Amino acid sequence: MFVSLFLWQSKKMNKIGWKRQPRLVLWFCSIVFQIFMLVSGSRSTTDQFKHTPLDDSQKLISTTPPVKLLISRNYVLMDNGIVQITLTNPTGSIAGVRYNGIDNVLETDFKDTNRGYWDTVWERPGDKDYTFDMFLATKFRVIAQDKNKVEVSFTRTWNPSINGTANDLPLNIDKRYVMLRGSSGFYSYGVFEHLKGWPSLTLEEARIAIKLRRALFHYMAISDDMQTMMPTDEDRSDGQILDYKEAVRLTHPSNPKLKGEVDDKYQYSFENKDIKVHGWICNTPHVGFWVITPSYEDRNGGPMKQDLTSHAGPTSLAIFFSGHYAGPELGVTLKKGEQWKKVFGPVFFYLNSDSGDNHHTLWEDAKKQMQEETAKWPYDFPESVDYPHANERGTVGGQLFIRDRYINKDPVYAKSAYIGLALPGDVGSWQYETKGYQFWTQTDETGQFKISGVRPGTYSLYSWVPGIIGDYKYNYDINVKQGSDISLGHLIYDPPRNGPTLWEIGNPDRTAAEFFVPDPLPGFTNQLFNDTTQKYRQYGLWDRYTDLYPKKDLVYKVGVSDYRKDWFFAHVTRRTRSKNYIPTTWKISFELPRVDPKGNYTLRVALASATYSHLQGRINNPSSQTPHFETPSIGRSNAIARHGIHGLYWLFNFQIPGSQLQKGENKIYLKQIKAGYPFYGHQYDYIRLEGPPQ
Numbered sequence: 160m161f162v163s164l165f166l167w168q169s170k171k172m173n174k175i176g177w178k179r180q181p182r183l184v185l186w187f188c189s190i191v192f193q194i195f196m197l198v199s200g201s202r203s204t205t206d207q208f209k210h211t212p213l214d215d216s217q218k219l220i221s222t223t224p225p226v227k228l229l230i231s232r233n234y235v236l237m238d239n240g241i242v243q244i245t246l247t248n249p250t251g252s253i254a255g256v257r258y259n260g261i262d263n264v265l266e267t268d269f270k271d272t273n274r275g276y277w278d279t280v281w282e283r284p285g286d287k288d289y290t291f292d293m294f295l296a297t298k299f300r301v302i303a304q305d306k307n308k309v310e311v312s313f314t315r316t317w318n319p320s321i322n323g324t325a326n327d328l329p330l331n332i333d334k335r336y337v338m339l340r341g342s343s344g345f346y347s348y349g350v351f352e353h354l355k356g357w358p359s360l361t362l363e364e365a366r367i368a369i370k371l372r373r374a375l376f377h378y379m380a381i382s383d384d385m386q387t388m389m390p391t392d393e394d395r396s397d398g399q400i401l402d403y404k405e406a407v408r409l410t411h412p413s414n415p416k417l418k419g420e421v422d423d424k425y426q427y428s429f430e431n432k433d434i435k436v437h438g439w440i441c442n443t444p445h446v447g448f449w450v451i452t453p454s455y456e457d458r459n460g461g462p463m464k465q466d467l468t469s470h471a472g473p474t475s476l477a478i479f480f481s482g483h484y485a486g487p488e489l490g491v492t493l494k495k496g497e498q499w500k501k502v503f504g505p506v507f508f509y510l511n512s513d514s515g516d517n518h519h520t521l522w523e524d525a526k527k528q529m530q531e532e533t534a535k536w537p538y539d540f541p542e543s544v545d546y547p548h549a550n551e552r553g554t555v556g557g558q559l560f561i562r563d564r565y566i567n568k569d570p571v572y573a574k575s576a577y578i579g580l581a582l583p584g585d586v587g588s589w590q591y592e593t594k595g596y597q598f599w600t601q602t603d604e605t606g607q608f609k610i611s612g613v614r615p616g617t618y619s620l621y622s623w624v625p626g627i628i629g630d631y632k633y634n635y636d637i638n639v640k641q642g643s644d645i646s647l648g649h650l651i652y653d654p655p656r657n658g659p660t661l662w663e664i665g666n667p668d669r670t671a672a673e674f675f676v677p678d679p680l681p682g683f684t685n686q687l688f689n690d691t692t693q694k695y696r697q698y699g700l701w702d703r704y705t706d707l708y709p710k711k712d713l714v715y716k717v718g719v720s721d722y723r724k725d726w727f728f729a730h731v732t733r734r735t736r737s738k739n740y741i742p743t744t745w746k747i748s749f750e751l752p753r754v755d756p757k758g759n760y761t762l763r764v765a766l767a768s769a770t771y772s773h774l775q776g777r778i779n780n781p782s783s784q785t786p787h788f789e790t791p792s793i794g795r796s797n798a799i800a801r802h803g804i805h806g807l808y809w810l811f812n813f814q815i816p817g818s819q820l821q822k823g824e825n826k827i828y829l830k831q832i833k834a835g836y837p838f839y840g841h842q843y844d845y846i847r848l849e850g851p852p853q
Contacts, residue, residue, distance in 0.1 A: 233247065428468065557608060730772075
């Protein structure tokens with residue numbers, strides 16, 4: 160019977176035309192695969208595969224169907240009886256994901272190489288524009304196959320003699336997909352390699368993009384308090400484009416409840432440490448599709464680096480690196496002949512469902528699955544020799560103290576400090592590090608920490624402590640070997656300090672979240688962010704400064720003003736009637752009961768972000784032709800425009816001679832001199848004036 164059905168389907172496809180009907184080809188392969196699964200176990204097309212031993216966790220799922228693999232000329236299908244994934248052969252894109260009665264949860268109106276895919280944006284020195292590359296592979300092979308696991312590889316190899324044109328990306332790419340028995344989803348990871356003698360280039364970003372069915376997925380969830388019905392692409396196309404193309408006011412949405420709201424993909428960004436699970440839910444059948452990131456060891460920029468998650472499309476992303484909220488420094492720049500190899504992922508794509516209609520139920524299940532995946536990291540299933548398993552890694556631990564005699568005469572525990580390993584560099588260089596791996600944790604109440612799952616290599620140990628300015632770096636490089644368990648003992652961080660605190664503004668936590676965030680203009684809101692601590696995600700808040708200070712700039716009086724109410728969250732330019740944007744000067748007024756004219760005072764200015772910023776400071780004379788202190792022109796984080804409360808961290812320490820101050824009232828004028836654009840400016844993290852040493 161099965162043979163007859165196979166022959167009948169083959170004749171039918173011959174009549175239709177295989178090449179002209181890619182959807183029917185995919186459908187036909189799926190039918191054949193179902194027959195194949197009913198008849199027998201699959202067989203690899205190569206004898207060069209590994210068998211994975213059956214451990215205790217796998218014994219628990221031994222009653223579930225085995226993982227099957229079917230390879231045709233144009234497609235590779237993996238099926239474990241729960242999820243079926245169809246990959247294009249040999250290009251390695253995700254053409255289809257079949258689950259719970261849905262033939263394909265991906266958008267079938269798109270080409271099969273444009274539904275789920277890896278991509279990058281790159282350029283070479285001297286290029287006038289960047290190139291968008293979807294990593295379409297040229298070779299497929301089976302890496303491992305047995306009843307418990309299938310791992311397949313799609314590679315593209317760069318050859319200078321063949322691929323030496325300017326349009327060819329000089330990287331070796333290996334995209335891997337893994338399906339495990341009893342798992343409601345699949346994994347993907349990739350290996351990028353640049354070899355000696357190859358040309359220089361800059362990779363601006365790299366990611367996996369998933370385009371879900373537009374007719375099915377309308378509800379997005381990226382955190383406990385960020386879940387909502389989303390507009391469609393058509394809603395956005397019909398809407399009003401605002402100050403930039405990503406921000407759209409919905410004028411005629413298909414869902415009337417969304418009319419008048421502003422949608423912008425940057426409103427849904429999160430920090431690396433918090434991008435753990437996000438996704439979409441379909442009402443009927445009640446199905447969720449989730450992107451789970453169990454580790455950010457492969458991400459650039461450390462735990463605070465922000466990036467995109469999910470957005471209207473419906474689109475889900477796994478972004479490995481980009482310049483978002485940082486600037487071009489966070490891309491990967493490779494010099495001519497520089498050798499570099501890095502593994503990105505694995506990322507888990509998880510699907511769940513139930514018979515009800517409560518989206519919260521699927522969200523909670525996805526969070527539970529995320530916790531399980533995180534607990535299993537580093538995974539034991541990837542076959543690439545470039546991905547070390549848990550027994551091939553090491554640990555580093557110790558205890559961190561803070562020594563600041565103006566806070567306490569004895570060292571105190573560094574509570575909840577972020578502490579991590581990154582490639583060797585200067586103090587704070589982990590923020591800009593892009594080529595290696597980073598491993599971070601937080602200290603406990605007594606400053607103790609243990610960093611587990613560290614890849615073998617040489618690292619520096621870095622830290623920063625909420626409530627304390629500056630960055631810590633351990634004095635020596637740390638060489639982690641397979642099986643290492645390194646104890647560093649007691650570590651002492653001496654934060655920047657010259658004298659006692661005379662006054663301070665803000666809280667040194669590397670964000671501007673504690674400052675005043677205004678309400679958005681009526682008619683330009685996103686209801687998702689009303690009445691939450693994330694009001695800064697609303698659109699157009701930069702222009703609210705002009706509404707609040709139409710003629711005169713902000714004045715802050717130490718001891719009277721409250722930074723939570725009186726210090727605007729971003730030092731931006733002011734809009735004029737002619738819609739130009741001009742510089743703004745903020746004034747800090749403070750009293751000094753006494754002044755040491757021969758002493759040196761210290762003003763510390765920590766910035767949470769900077770975008771084409773140039774800050775000048777003047778003391779007691781706003782008309783002084785020469786500023787008393789200033790920063791260089793800094794920053795391309797774009798955090799203000801992209802609804803961020805921080806970007807890259809900057810700390811400036813200015814010496815102020817006592818002769819420039821006076822007994823009684825003093826004034827410091829802070830001027831953002833770059834203007835002409837609404838998003839130029841910076842966000843303060845913390846400002847502190849210290850007296851002379853005592």
